[in-house]
Amino acid sequence: xxxxxxxxxxxxxxxxxxxxxxxxxxxxxxxxxxxxxxxxxxxxxxxxxxxxxxxxxxxxxxxxxxxxxxxxxxxxxxxxxxxxxxxxxxxxxxxxxxxxxxxxxxxxxxxxxxxxxxxxxxxxxxxxxxxxxxxxxxxxxxxxxxxxxxxxxxxxxxxxxxxxxxxxxxxxxxxxxxxxxxxxxxxxxxxxxxxxxxxxxxxxxxxxxxxxxxxxxxxxxxxxxxxxxxxxxxxxxxxxxxxxxxxxxxxxxxxxxxxxxxxxxxxxxxxxxxxxxxxxxxxxxxxxxxxx
Numbered sequence: 001x002x003x004x005x006x007x008x009x010x011x012x013x014x015x016x017x018x019x020x021x022x023x024x025x026x027x028x029x030x031x032x033x034x035x036x037x038x039x040x041x042x043x044x045x046x047x048x049x050x051x052x053x054x055x056x057x058x059x060x061x062x063x064x065x066x067x068x069x070x071x072x073x074x075x076x077x078x079x080x081x082x083x084x085x086x087x088x089x090x091x092x093x094x095x096x097x098x099x100x101x102x103x104x105x106x107x108x109x110x111x112x113x114x115x116x117x118x119x120x121x122x123x124x125x126x127x128x129x130x131x132x133x134x135x136x137x138x139x140x141x142x143x144x145x146x147x148x149x150x151x152x153x154x155x156x157x158x159x160x161x162x163x164x165x166x167x168x169x170x171x172x173x174x175x176x177x178x179x180x181x182x183x184x185x186x187x188x189x190x191x192x193x194x195x196x197x198x199x200x201x202x203x204x205x206x207x208x209x210x211x212x213x214x215x216x217x218x219x220x221x222x223x224x225x226x227x228x229x230x231x232x233x234x235x236x237x238x239x240x241x242x243x244x245x246x247x248x249x250x251x252x253x254x255x256x257x258x259x260x261x262x263x264x265x266x267x268x269x270x271x272x273x274x275x276x277x278x279x280x281x282x283x284x285x286x287x288x289x290x291x292x
Contacts, residue, residue: 005281006157007288010123012150012172013133015096025094025138026212028102030205030242033273034120034264036165041232054192058185059283060110062086062256065181085182086256090201090214090247091139093121098129104211106202106247106262108184109139112177114289115150116186117246118263119159119170122150126163139178141203142212148174154289156281166231168263168276171289184248186286187257188278193223194233194259200273202247202262204240211243217273221249221260224274231277233260238273249275 065085089109096102107117115137123131135150150172158167198221205211219237235249240262249260260275 005284007285008153008155008157008160009289009292010131010153010155012131012135012153014149015134024102025092025104025136025141028094028104030211031103031105031121031245032242033240033245033262034165034168035267036264038266041165054194055190056187056194057190058257059188059286060186062185062254063183064255086184086250087201087214087216088140088144088180089182089184089256091115091137092141092203092211093117093246094134094136094138095121095132096134097132098124103132104203104205104243105245106243107137108201108246108248108258109178109180110171110186111183112179113174115172115174116248116258116261117170117172118261119155119168120263121246122153122170122172123155123160125159126161130160135172137174139180141214144180146178146180148176148178151175152289152292154285154292156285165264165274166276167281169261169278169282169285171285173289182256184250185254185257186278186282187251187254187259188280188282189259190280193231194278195221195223197221197252198235198249198260199252200235200238200240200244200247200249200262202240202244205243206241209241209243215240215244218252231279232263232274233277234275235273237271238262239271240273 093105105121155170156167200217217238248258
């Protein structure tokens with residue numbers, strides 16, 4: 001890890017978690033998806049090799065639930081398909097911004113006590129006031145009666161200080177394990193660029209969506225970066241709105257492996273969602289919080 005890729009670990013402040021209810025997850029303000037001008041994307045620190053076939057590494061292997069484990073949580077009623085694996089590992093975030101307003105966004109389980117989301121869901125970026133507090137996570141909302149608090153956040157200073165969208169991802173540890181059974185995995189691209197179909201999940205809560213339950217967008221992806229701009233890749237047809245930030249992009253050719261997340265849109269392309277490149281830097285961030 002070079003000094004230019006410094007990672008910040010932040011203990012999440014919880015001042016009012018005991019006063020919040022399940023209903024707050026449905027009435028809070030949807031966190032807006034950042035809108036950027038493509039020309040404003042900054043020059044990358046590490047140009048991405050976009051030639052040749054992608055070479056991928058499984059950083060974390062998805063874990064399918066044991067037979068019957070979902071039914072045990074649900075009771076006697078088997079939940080609908082969208083609350084079964086891998087969808088039940090996707091959840092809704094509720095958090096308090098530095099300005100005191102309550103927002104909702106999305107995230108997903110990597111282990112039973114580790115959540116991955118977009119960095120702008122835990123920190124405003126430069127000039128916005130800093131870290132969110134009172135971060136709560138509810139997997140499988142509204143079906144699963146499970147809710148946890150974020151304890152420690154790991155995020156790159158390239159986001160918190162510089163606002164680089166190529167680093168718009170963050171992990172946080174929860175205050176206790178989530179025992180739903182089954183978690184999503186992470187696949188990173190070591191060389192080349194990601195491509196192919198993706199199933200994006202999230203809780204968009206701005207019209208025409210209501211954020212009450214998980215929503216899925218299915219589309220082909222394409223490489224959007226170039227040697228003079230930050231690396232990102234894009235879903236052609238993902239019209240999710242505010243509240244969906246941080247939701248995973250699952251590769252349908254695998255069993256629950258995530259290769260991107262809902263991050264930002266361009267001002268002139270409302271139906272195109274973009275994700276930061278899941279490369280070696282994501283491994284560094286993962287290792288930093290796992291070993292902390």
